[in-house]
Amino acid sequence: MLELKNIKKSYNGNVILDDISLDVEDGEIVSILGPSGSGKTTLLNLILGITDIDSGRLIYHGEDLTDVPMEQRGFNIVFQDYALFPNLNAYQNIIYGLKNKPGISTKEEVDELIDLLGLREHLDKGIAQLSGGQKQRVAIARTMVMKPKILLLDEPLSALDGVIKESIKDRIKTIAKEFHLTTIIVTHDPEEALTLSDRVLIINQGKISQYAKPEEIISRPDNSFIREFILNQLEIKRNNIFSLFHCQTA
């Protein structure tokens, strides 16, 4: 279990995260959802270890990692822009990290991931020849071969369109369940968060607004922010779709 205890972070005197406490079970998919500037990426970076925590503790399996450097935490992130190496092909990108840590994944395990992510036919392609969804899958494979204890994803679906988005969502779920991999995902899209995760952490202005299962957030929103910001967005989306059908049949 990952535990965040009373985490605080400020930049230049501005409080960005204020007293964040939560736990994430092993193998759980948790989305961090909130408006732009609410502190989502900062929270992800604090967990990863790229950013220092001002006060509070970060505990993983009972061990205090607050002051442990990023490389020793064993967590790994897929960045929003994928950060793939343009001079290497898809396969070389996937196995790149294994050069420094050979044996972390066997050839069979790498093959299994390639098939799970549907990348077999794209392995020889250069990065520029891949679509957004394929790049995303290469970035996930590259991170997964390193067997992170926790997989962190920053807006993994934001650049993808409908059908590809749904297929990557399914793949993320399959991987998390199959490998019992704790997965934490930053998103600003309520639909994405509610359909992808076991639990959703909603933050607003650096504070936890609600942390609960999707069905609980929908049936029992904790406060007016959730009702107005999150549920309203979903309602508007639904109404837009209904009105389209209505126009067609009118």
Ligand SMILES: Nc1ncnc2c1ncn2[C@@H]1O[C@H](COP(=O)(O)OP(=O)(O)OP(=O)(O)O)[C@@H](O)[C@H]1O
């Ligand atoms: N290194 C930094 N120095 C100063 N301020 C920062 C730094 N990183 C983030 N901030 C500020 O912290 C706040 C939260 O930023 P953060 O990137 O965590 O938000 P976010 O919820 O991920 O936003 P978005 O959805 O737009 O990516 C913003 O006001 C941002 O300007």
